[in-house]
Amino acid sequence: MEYFIVSLLNGAIYGLLLFMVSAGLTLIFGMMGVLNFAHASFYMLGAYLAYTLQGVLGFWPALVVSPILVGLAGVAVERFFLRRVHRFGHAHELLLTFGLSFIIAELIKLFFGNFPVDYRVPPALDFAAFQLGATAYPFYRILMGGIALAMFGLIYLLLTRTRVGIVVRSAIYKPRMAEALGHNVPLVFMGVFGVGAALAGLAGAVAGAFYTTNPNMALELGVMVFVVVVVGGLGSLGGAMLASLLIGLITSLSVGVDRSLADLLALAGLREWAEQVGGLLTLKLSSLSATIPFALMLLILLVRPSGLMGEKE
Numbered sequence: 001m002e003y004f005i006v007s008l009l010n011g012a013i014y015g016l017l018l019f020m021v022s023a024g025l026t027l028i029f030g031m032m033g034v035l036n037f038a039h040a041s042f043y044m045l046g047a048y049l050a051y052t053l054q055g056v057l058g059f060w061p062a063l064v065v066s067p068i069l070v071g072l073a074g075v076a077v078e079r080f081f082l083r084r085v086h087r088f089g090h091a092h093e094l095l096l097t098f099g100l101s102f103i104i105a106e107l108i109k110l111f112f113g114n115f116p117v118d119y120r121v122p123p124a125l126d127f128a129a130f131q132l133g134a135t136a137y138p139f140y141r142i143l144m145g146g147i148a149l150a151m152f153g154l155i156y157l158l159l160t161r162t163r164v165g166i167v168v169r170s171a172i173y174k175p176r177m178a179e180a181l182g183h184n185v186p187l188v189f190m191g192v193f194g195v196g197a198a199l200a201g202l203a204g205a206v207a208g209a210f211y212t213t214n215p216n217m218a219l220e221l222g223v224m225v226f227v228v229v230v231v232g233g234l235g236s237l238g239g240a241m242l243a244s245l246l247i248g249l250i251t252s253l254s255v256g257v258d259r260s261l262a263d264l265l266a267l268a269g270l271r272e273w274a275e276q277v278g279g280l281l282t283l284k285l286s287s288l289s290a291t292i293p294f295a296l297m298l299l300i301l302l303v304r305p306s307g308l309m310g311e312k313e
Helices: 002-032 039-057 059-088 090-112 139-161 163-173 175-180 185-207 217-232 237-255 261-266 271-277 292-303
Strands: 128-132 135-138
Touching: 002 039, 002 128, 002 135, 002 139, 002 185, 002 217, 002 237, 039 059, 039 090, 039 185, 039 217, 059 090, 059 185, 090 217, 128 139, 135 139, 139 163, 139 185, 139 237, 163 175, 163 185, 175 185, 217 237, 217 292, 237 292
Parallel strands: none
Antiparallel strands: 128 135
16 A cells, blocks of 8 residues: 555656646647747756756755746747748748757757766755655655646636736737737747746756756656647647646556566466467566557547547647
8 A cells, every 4th residue: 555655646746747847848839839849958958057056046046047047048949940930830840949959968968968967956855745654755756746736727827817818828829810909929929938948947947856867858758748748638738737647647556567468368267378479468567667658649649639638620
C-alpha cells in the first residue's frame, strides 16, 4: 500500500510537471496554430537562467525573474522570426523552431558545458512534507504540484473571466473582426507566444532544482510534451491537464509492475502458448513503461484523432 500511494503521488506530480511545460505549447498552438518545436528549449533555458540568477538574487527571486526573461526571449522569437515566415505556412514554422532548438542547445553547451550543473533545491525547502512508512516524501515535490495547479487555475480564469481573455479568444477565432474593433491582433499573438514561453521557463526554473539540469533536458522532456498535447487535444488546456495526469500516473505505476502479458494469459491457462509465441508477451511491463505513453498516443489517434478533449472538425 505504501508503494502504491507513493507511486500515485509521484505520477501525479510528474504529470503536473508535464502540464506546466505543455500548457504553453497548448496555448501557442491553440491560439496561433504554431507547433513550436523549440518549446522544450524554453523549458531548459528557464532552468539554466534560474541556476545562474540564484547565486545573485537568491532562489525565490530567480524563480520570478527567469520566466520573465524567457518570456521576453519568446516575444523576440515571434516578432523577428516567426512573424516573417508565418505567411508561408506550417512547414516553415516547424523548420524555423526546429533549428532554433538546436541553436539554444548549443549555446547552453557553449556557456555551461556539456554536463549537468549544480542546481539544487535550497536547504530551506529540502525537508520531508510527511512520513509514509519508511518513505519521507519531499516537500519540494508537493510545491511543484501546487505551482502547477495554481498555473492551471490562473490561466483558466484569465482566458474565461477577464477582458484580456475575451480579446485573445476573439483574435483567434475572428481576427478580422477583432482588428475592425481596434485590437492589434499581431500584438496579441506576440503576447501569447511570450506567455507560452514564460510558462515553459517557469516549469524549468521550478523542476530544474529537483530533477537534473543538463543540456539534454529539453530532448528528454520535449518528446513527451508533444505526446501530451496530441493525447489531450491540440489547443485544449483541460485536455493537456487530463493527458498529463494520465501519462504521469501510467508511467509511474507501470515502472513497478514486474509482470508480463504472459502472466495475465496464464490465468486463462494459456501460459504455454504465450511462451511459445514469445516476443512482447514475455516482456515485463516495467521494461515497457517508457513506451506506454506513445502506445496511448497511437491508440488515441486511431480512435479519436482530435484528442481526448480536442474539438472535432
